[in-house]
Amino acid sequence: MSDLEARFHDLLSQIVPVDSAAAERARARQDQLTKPPGALGALEDLSVRLAAVFGSERPTPERAAVIVCAGDHGVTDEGVSAFPASVTPAMVANFLMDTPSGPGGAAVNALSRSIGARVYVLDVGVNAALPESPRLIAAKVRSGTRNLRREAAMTREETLQAVFAGVRAAEQAIADGADLLVAGEMGIGNTTPAAAVTARLLALDPADVTGRGTGVDNAQLDHKITVIRDALARQASAPTDPLGVLADLGGLELAAMLGVMLAGARARRAVILDGFVEGAAALIAVQLQARVRDYLFPAGLCAERGHGAQLAYLGFSPLFDLSLRLGEGTGGVLAVPLFRAAAASLREMLTFQEAGLLGD
Ligand SMILES: O=C(O)c1ccc[n+]([C@@H]2O[C@H](COP(=O)([O-])O)[C@@H](O)[C@H]2O)c1
Numbered sequence: 001m002s003d004l005e006a007r008f009h010d011l012l013s014q015i016v017p018v019d020s021a022a023a024e025r026a027r028a029r030q031d032q033l034t035k036p037p038g039a040l041g042a043l044e045d046l047s048v049r050l051a052a053v054f055g056s057e058r059p060t061p062e063r064a065a066v067i068v069c070a071g072d073h074g075v076t077d078e079g080v081s082a083f084p085a086s087v088t089p090a091m092v093a094n095f096l097m098d099t100p101s102g103p104g105g106a107a108v109n110a111l112s113r114s115i116g117a118r119v120y121v122l123d124v125g126v127n128a129a130l131p132e133s134p135r136l137i138a139a140k141v142r143s144g145t146r147n148l149r150r151e152a153a154m155t156r157e158e159t160l161q162a163v164f165a166g167v168r169a170a171e172q173a174i175a176d177g178a179d180l181l182v183a184g185e186m187g188i189g190n191t192t193p194a195a196a197v198t199a200r201l202l203a204l205d206p207a208d209v210t211g212r213g214t215g216v217d218n219a220q221l222d223h224k225i226t227v228i229r230d231a232l233a234r235q236a237s238a239p240t241d242p243l244g245v246l247a248d249l250g251g252l253e254l255a256a257m258l259g260v261m262l263a264g265a266r267a268r269r270a271v272i273l274d275g276f277v278e279g280a281a282a283l284i285a286v287q288l289q290a291r292v293r294d295y296l297f298p299a300g301l302c303a304e305r306g307h308g309a310q311l312a313y314l315g316f317s318p319l320f321d322l323s324l325r326l327g328e329g330t331g332g333v334l335a336v337p338l339f340r341a342a343a344a345s346l347r348e349m350l351t352f353q354e355a356g357l358l359g360d
């Protein structure tokens with residue numbers, strides 16, 4: 001076993017179960033708050049899950065950070081995206097650009113500013129030199145993956161290097177004060193590896209989990225499904241080895257997001273998922289270590305086909321459906337105010353008894 005693989009197993013074993021006693025106290029408190037029991041709907045369940053993560057029936061998830069993991073994909077040679085691969089470095093430059101409104105001119109920057117979340121940009125595999133920036137975490141493993149239609153996208157070592165880059169980025173965000181981590185990504189072509197990983201890990205037909213990504217037409221969608229079928233037909237990874245599936249069919253930014261999820265869980269922070277690409281990384285995370293599931297939180301249902309199957313497998317109900325299909329972590333960022341509100345209901349609402357509203 002390589003040194004990295006040994007460290008990876010240590011990381012998995014250091015993830016402890018969430019605090020179910022705190023969850024029970026939070027549930028009991030929700031039931032006594034000045035409202036009909038259950039009237040805050042999904043916010044109540046969210047608050048109870050947050051209590052379990054933070055080990056308190058009065059959780060305080062306030063500071064949010066989004067880690068946008070970026071990488072390129074050799075499979076773009078097959079024409080699986082509506083946009084050229086050059087958009088990946090261009091968008092990363094946009095995430096880092098100084099604008100009159102503040103740092104970053106992309107949707108994730110604007111949405112994050114609107115809710116006071118910090119944006120970290122992590123390069124694990126962009127196929128171009130990037131501008132220097134204090135906001136860029138430079139951890140390029142290689143300049144994009146290999147073409148997964150023809151060969152394994154990454155070696156196991158490359159995969160683990162990208163995972164640990166994600167771990168370090170999450171640890172940096174946590175050291176800077178984040179208690180809500182949003183996993184986000186940028187990588188032209190990455191809905192193809194996300195669909196391939198999902199099909200293999202959930203034993204589903206590629207046609208059922210492959211969507212239009214950035215907006216491919218019907219003919220391109222059929223071709224994309226064929227590319228994924230060819231990748232699966234190489235039979236180079238078994239569903240019983242999720243890390244092997246990630247190396248074979250995944251991508252560098254998927255691996256980095258896995259690292260963000262594992263590091264977040266180890267540090268007992270909540271990790272908010274965005275869309276379909278995050279969902280694929282989450283499947284790997286929970287198949288490697290089932291305890292991670294309780295630290296992961298869905299945001300909205302995204303428009304990419306297959307996201308619903310991922311959430312169903314994970315046992316999550318989405319918080320909203322805004323037909324988002326952008327990526328970057330945008331859906332996760334939009335969910336942050338709901339997390340703060342859910343926790344505030346537990347902390348700040350009075351019980352009937354505290355409010356003196358109890359009849360006799
Ligand atoms: O995460 C999602 O649900 C999602 C759905 C559709 C598109 N994306 C974004 O679009 C890019 C991938 O789309 P594509 O068509 O190039 O595979 C990548 O940069 C993602 O951030 C992301």
Ligand SMILES: Cc1cc2nc[nH]c2cc1C
Nearest residue numbers: 083087091214326327328
């Ligand atoms: C412009 C653009 C922005 C993106 N952000 C995430 N994926 C993207 C794909 C494109 C094409």
